Amino acid sequence: MSELLTAAQMRAIEQAAIDSGAVTGLELMERAGRGVVEAIFEEWPELAKVPHRAVVLCGPGNNGGDGFVVARLLKELGWQVEVFLYGDPNKLPPDARVNYERWLELGAVETRAIAPKPLMDDHLHIERGVDLLLDALFGTGLTRAFGGLFSTLATPPLQDQLVAKGVRRVAVDTPSGLCADSGRILGTTLPADLSVTLHSAKLGHVLADGPEACGKVVVKSIGLSSADGSAAERSRPRLRAVGTGPAVPPGDITTSVDAPSASALSKHKAEHKFGHGHALVLSGPMGRSGAARLAARGALRVGAGLVTVGAPGSAMMECATQLTAIMLRRCEDAVGLTGLLEDGRLNALCLGPGLGVGDDTRALVIAALSAERATVLDADALTSFAEDPQALFDALHPSVVLTPHGGEFARLFPDIAAELAAPPLKGPAYSKVDATRAAAKRAGCTVLFKGPDTVIASPDGRCAINAALYERSAPWLATAGSGDVLAGIITGLLARGFDPQLAAETGVWLHMEAARAFGPGLIAEDLPEMLPHVFRDLGLE
Template sequence: MTDLLTAAQMRALEQAAIASGRVTGLELMERAGRGVVEAIFQEWPALRATSHRAVVLCGPGNNGGDGFVVARLLREWGWDVAVFLHGTPDRLPPDARANYDRWRAIGAVAPLDTLDWPLLRRTDITIDALFGIGLQRPLAAGLWGALEMAKEAGTRLVAIDLPSGLCAWSGRMLVEGIGPDHPADLTVTFHSRKPGHLLAEGSARCGRLVVAPIGLETTADHLSRDEAAWSPIEETAVDPGALAKGAGHKFTHGHALILSGPPGHGGAARLSARGSLRIGAGLVTLGCPPDALPETAARLDAVMLRPIADADALARVLEDRRINALCLGPGLGTTAREAALVATALQAARPLVLDADALTLLSQRPDLFSALHGGCVLTPHAGEFARLFPDISERLAAPMTGGPAFSKVDATREAAARAGCVVLFKGADTVIAAPSGRCALNAAAYDRAAPWLATAGSGDVLAGFLCGLMARGFPPFDAACTAAWLHVEAARSFGPGLIAEDLPEELPKVFRALGV
């Protein structure tokens, strides 16, 4: 997995590089500007061939300094460049002021409030260098209004580091009023993606996202900071070697038990069971009420079937210690019978996925919530999360007054610490957190976008993937990260027209692509 860096962590890396004498702040700013120009030419190759017009909007910090570098480089390329500054040059940081002076030797700088529509209509590219990853206060309406005017004029909008107003930590917009409607066409960030590029509104605001290298260390290992202060956020990935199966028999690869609901409600659990089997569990058993046996048996082949009438019957089934992972919730029901099943599953102290109806029961029964243990994984979507953790959800939905804003990462970490187990908070920006604070982000965004995952039953398949991996011996956090990653990859591999039944059947193709 690779780490996402917060604004503070990025600044720490830059300062460490400068303090070591390997590079100066001016050199880093020059590299950043060159990275932006190169990204523009790669995105729109026709702009490299001949001269064009650019408007560069510079802010009062180092993001503005990057903008002055971009302006100078485009002018050297032969472009007609107009530069506008929010604020006064005497307020610029030293490196930004140095690049302001270099630009002023070849071009003018106008106040931002003099930017007008006719100029933008004649412009090919507008560079948003107003505010980057360090923004901590709402962007005034006059500032985001300039960006909105640029988009409405038909110019391409390129953001440096982040679209101005986007919180680098939460992916939410820090703006006064309703905020801008138009996203950037291209965002160029440096060294590493930031959480705000992937969370909440981030991917919708950034357009295409490019990470430009600026020669910093690839890890934070050399920084003199304690581990808790660093607390990286990982981007999910998979280890093909861990997914590969070694020699053995079916029980070598685990036995997953999925519990189903009453007649007419078994489809969700069947999806989970199919997902568990396809992801590599050696055996998968579907346990259902006796009166649901005929319906369920007609739809199963490789998945085994057991009648489980009540909690006592489940306890007897679990006397078989070869059953080493359970999944409860999809289509389960929320009556006293199902609450007793959840309690028995928790008492068994085996790896346990709790989804859907099981989450509803946890939200209604404090005694069940208090029985959660470190082998559990909760997989709520936003509505289920709000029922389980109403106070945390309320903070996440509250209007922002400054940054860094309370984020989905914060919310998931707090939820995992409270529950004492792994929480997988679903969405296009899925966040996975452990009670220790370890955290990963699985974003279906940019080149991994998979909007067709928003279909009935896809979450049931994800629960099955997760249960199957835990049956195979994956620790809960690793299983959650791997399941979420494969879930998106299966959707991307299949493409438009996806329904939930397609996800397990696409896994072999994904595995082959990984070399498993």
């Protein structure tokens, strides 16, 4: 995936294609239904060999229209298909109404607009051997809590029955009840084994509860991104490449973090080591220097020309016995740091890992920021400002990257975190993308909000998601020190001259790929040592 859309952006792209005359809504609906059937047979080839039995749940909008197409296509293949409609067929949108009427030529529709009592499994005749349950109720169009008749299927006992009976659960676009813009659950949701989304993945597939609810996500084309310069393609809002063109307003497309280019990471043989920057990582006292050493190793492995650890006197011997290619300088306090920074070749700083929380760390951070070098603030450097976040914001500058996890984010941005944590009552719900963009705007610098759905945003509205999910899942990163290595990798990229947003995006991708390359048993020390393997896979020479 390279771009992630909101529901509104998807509707705009479809409408632009229709308005241009390149395609009709009815044609798009037919393509959507065919894409869903194709994805089902690709996921479960055994279903394509002989006819099976499906129950199709259709909603009151165009998602329901897609469901009628799927029902018709399966029926034409010899399947037994039962169709249920949530709502009044006379109120269906025009294209969905056409497909409803086409289905009526093949089979009946049971209308269940009102639920006088909870829906039990025998209403859908689950006991008679259903092979497929298709959720075409709401998809990306849900704007209120999912409730009513079909929502009872989301209850654990009924879901357990479906799983026990081997029923394949398929959602068109997104499972009903899941906000397509935020990945948050509105009321309740029908979990899927397979979610077939159209044209492009949506934000909700990779944020919050989305991955757990969606199962496997497959993107199917409906002909809106052909290379012939169609009106739909030309009308699409674009996210600029880092470092080129005008800034992107916050409402535009969010990207997923993809593999960086080999050329961006390669080193030119003619360059001196100082041509790739000199990173300084500050260390905590004796017994707490390990985090800084991990960060420094990450910075060196990612290609910084030189890396120095600045340590207080109590940790000098501890660091000296552990460091070889990484240099060591004494740095007791903010005054000492100011002295070190008189060396203009130190062009990227990392503060936070193992520093400790308190006045001394706050003073170090302020001294570092006053030098206006590219800086990563992580861990204790963030928590030290929990009582007065504004003091940090007043000192920040655009070349800073903040790397909070959820707790640190809440301490720095309590109101934003509270809005993100509040139970959503309607859609589009407030998302981690919204929260990170708001934080970046307030801080005036790049914010990397860590988690399985890491979001990176900058004040100009650029935003990207690195999802450690689905086929890129790396649960082994849940180990002490992995965040310290990430901070170091980003610092090393800043030292090499990367733009803060690009450094954060590239760093989090490399960090993830290093973990995946190592696999089970990973500890933080392994991450920097896997970077050469990741570089070779990218084609670096």
